[in-house]
Amino acid sequence: MKSLTAARPPTLSLLLGGVAVLLVYLAASSYLTFLLTGAVVSIVVMQSFGVITGRAGVISLCQMSFAAIGAWTVGWANVGDVPGGFVVWLVLGGLAAVVAGLAIGLPALRLRGMSLAVATFAFATSLDVVFGAINFPGQDEFNFVARPEGFTSDSEYFVFAALVAAALFLLLWKLDRSRMGGVLIEIRHSERAAAAHGISVARGKLAAFALSAFIAGVAGGLMAGQLGVVSATNFTSATSVSFFAIALFIGTHNPEGALLGGLLGAVFPVLIDQVGIPQDLSAMFFGVAAILILRHGKSQTDDIRSRHRAKRAKRQAQEQAKPVAPARTEPVAARRPGNHESGVDTEGRPPVLETRELRVRFGNLVAVDGVTLSVPARTTVGLVGPNGAGKSTLVNAVTGFVDGYGGSVVLGGRALDGMPAHRRARAGVRRSFQQLRVPDALNVGMFLQVAAGKRLPKEEIDEQLAWFGCPPAYVPMEAVDVATRRLLEVAGLAAGAPPVLLLDEPAAGHSSGETRLLASRLAEIPERSDTSVLLIEHDIELVRAVCDELVVLDFGRVIAQGPPERVLREEAVLAAYLGGSDLNKTPETR
Numbered sequence: 001m002k003s004l005t006a007a008r009p010p011t012l013s014l015l016l017g018g019v020a021v022l023l024v025y026l027a028a029s030s031y032l033t034f035l036l037t038g039a040v041v042s043i044v045v046m047q048s049f050g051v052i053t054g055r056a057g058v059i060s061l062c063q064m065s066f067a068a069i070g071a072w073t074v075g076w077a078n079v080g081d082v083p084g085g086f087v088v089w090l091v092l093g094g095l096a097a098v099v100a101g102l103a104i105g106l107p108a109l110r111l112r113g114m115s116l117a118v119a120t121f122a123f124a125t126s127l128d129v130v131f132g133a134i135n136f137p138g139q140d141e142f143n144f145v146a147r148p149e150g151f152t153s154d155s156e157y158f159v160f161a162a163l164v165a166a167a168l169f170l171l172l173w174k175l176d177r178s179r180m181g182g183v184l185i186e187i188r189h190s191e192r193a194a195a196a197h198g199i200s201v202a203r204g205k206l207a208a209f210a211l212s213a214f215i216a217g218v219a220g221g222l223m224a225g226q227l228g229v230v231s232a233t234n235f236t237s238a239t240s241v242s243f244f245a246i247a248l249f250i251g252t253h254n255p256e257g258a259l260l261g262g263l264l265g266a267v268f269p270v271l272i273d274q275v276g277i278p279q280d281l282s283a284m285f286f287g288v289a290a291i292l293i294l295r296h297g298k299s300q301t302d303d304i305r306s307r308h309r310a311k312r313a314k315r316q317a318q319e320q321a322k323p324v325a326p327a328r329t330e331p332v333a334a335r336r337p338g339n340h341e342s343g344v345d346t347e348g349r350p351p352v353l354e355t356r357e358l359r360v361r362f363g364n365l366v367a368v369d370g371v372t373l374s375v376p377a378r379t380t381v382g383l384v385g386p387n388g389a390g391k392s393t394l395v396n397a398v399t400g401f402v403d404g405y406g407g408s409v410v411l412g413g414r415a416l417d418g419m420p421a422h423r424r425a426r427a428g429v430r431r432s433f434q435q436l437r438v439p440d441a442l443n444v445g446m447f448l449q450v451a452a453g454k455r456l457p458k459e460e461i462d463e464q465l466a467w468f469g470c471p472p473a474y475v476p477m478e479a480v481d482v483a484t485r486r487l488l489e490v491a492g493l494a495a496g497a498p499p500v501l502l503l504d505e506p507a508a509g510h511s512s513g514e515t516r517l518l519a520s521r522l523a524e525i526p527e528r529s530d531t532s533v534l535l536i537e538h539d540i541e542l543v544r545a546v547c548d549e550l551v552v553l554d555f556g557r558v559i560a561q562g563p564p565e566r567v568l569r570e571e572a573v574l575a576a577y578l579g580g581s582d583l584n585k586t587p588e589t590r
């Protein structure tokens with residue numbers, strides 16, 4: 001069976017690429033070799049866009065500036081005859097670009113969308129001016145960059161450039177199969193979900209800036225080796241923008257996208273020149289294509305891949321065998337006798353999570369009004385109440401997703417107040433969201449790892465998926481229906497075995513059979529993962545089946561607290577729910 005860790009390297013693609021490179025080496029004219037070497041350099045630039053924009057979803061309009069820094073460093077190393085030769089200079093060029101990447105990445109962390117585009121473009125245009133003024137090392141004296149030994153002729157250098165591109169393809173292939181790859185995709189999909197899974201969005205974006213700058217710096221160094229002498233005109237901000245448009249249009253986070261994008265960037269201007277259209281107008285074509293893509297929402301390669309996956313999805317859906325749901329789940333409270341009101345569990349352990357006089361205001365509205373509650377160890381506490389009672393706001397405050405609150409949130413005796421969301425998640429407060437935030441671009445196994453917040457052994461992933469009745473690890477998320485995605489989110493969070501799990505309406509949109517399955521799994525999470533659960537749910541049957549204790553909110557205040565059977569009969573609770581509908585009838589008797 002395929003799984004996320006058993007993926008084989010793309011041997012066939014590498015072999016085909018090797019044959020193509022050999023053909024060019026043996027048979028191409030010197031002009032074609034020159035053109036294709038330029039294409040390989042462009043492919044590497046596209047790989048860098050694939051990291052920052054394609055994977056991390058961050059707009060960068062300064063990749064050619066990073067390339068310029070790489071080329072400048074290689075030129076400087078060549079003039080100064082720095083020991084180690086071209087390969088070492090190439091790496092130095094990449095590292096110099098990393099420094100620039102971090103320098104632009106740090107201040108850009110708080111920016112998004114248009115602001116980030118402007119910031120990176122401003123960096124690119126200012127470097128245009130700087131490099132225009134100071135010239136590249138060796139530019140004035142025509143001091144040609146010494147190519148690596150064994151790759152000095154143009155056709156040999158083409159092979160060298162292709163080897164570098166292939167090594168980067170392999171590196172990115174590895175990245176896509178690592179947890180870090182999943183982290184970047186989740187940041188692109190939803191920064192809130194990423195933070196809830198303990199991911200530092202700032203660090204993830206910085207890592208993406210650094211890696212993409214390194215790759216772009218290497219591309220610049222390769223160009224210096226190809227041309228011998230480079231100048232500012234090789235790395236203009238306008239080239240960055242038109243390459244960005246290609247990256248958006250093709251989707252250069254996919255290897256075939258980087259390949260096609262590089263070829264397009266290098267060859268398309270030459271082709272239109274041959275039919276009498278000025279080369280400079282190629283940027284306009286790329287721009288129009290990118291606008292079409294922005295309207296469509298998906299890059300070309302993503303679109304093709306998605307259609308391909310949809311075809312496979314039908315087949316794989318049959319493998320999504322679900323365990324038979326129990327006919328009815330026995331109420332947990334009935335199975336676990338003990339004092340559920342003291343906050344101390346049956347073994348005398350102190351509460352895992354407490355809120356003390358928690359208060360959240362939105363302008364004049366007090367959404368959470370002095371709520372004090374505790375979640376004992378290995379216990380499921382239901383947080384219920386009518387719409388707008390303040391349940392989600394309370395969870396947002398506990399998990400660090402509201403800007404400010406009064407009172408205190410305490411985890412295992414330690415106050416979390418003032419901590420950002422991702423640090424609370426790392427401390428052990430994990431949550432799901434009412435609105436699903438599961439990225440399509442991952443497969444089931446990768447998502448489970450990201451949600452768990454840690455690297456899990458393959459056996460553990462497979463076992464957790466089977467226990468929750470989820471599809472196997474290799475199935476793409478696109479092939480997974482909404483109810484199963486919700487189940488997967490719970491499975492992933494539970495796999496991380498955090499001290500406390502806050503689930504915001506995990507059964508929303510489930511059929512009754514699916515809800516029963518979820519209930520049976522939820523009921524076992526505390527024992528199985530040594531985790532406490534705070535469960536927001538409108539489905540009273542599910543709440544009754546799973547929860548040891550209930551806390552009822554109305555207008556931001558706690559109006560009842562205690563064992564479900566008692567709480568659900570209290571007058572105040574009945575009155576809060578639809579002016580007194582009977583919560584104690586089963587769906588059949590209601």
Ligand SMILES: Nc1ncnc2c1ncn2[C@@H]1O[C@H](COP(=O)(O)OP(=O)(O)OP(=O)(O)O)[C@@H](O)[C@H]1O
Pocket residue numbers: 362365367385386387388389390391392393394
């Ligand atoms: N960001 C916000 N800005 C202003 N008001 C908000 C904001 N978020 C929530 N509210 C308000 O706070 C109150 C509590 O909302 P909240 O979503 O926490 O309730 P809830 O109990 O989770 O409701 P539901 O069961 O419908 O999800 C509501 O009146 C809501 O309109």
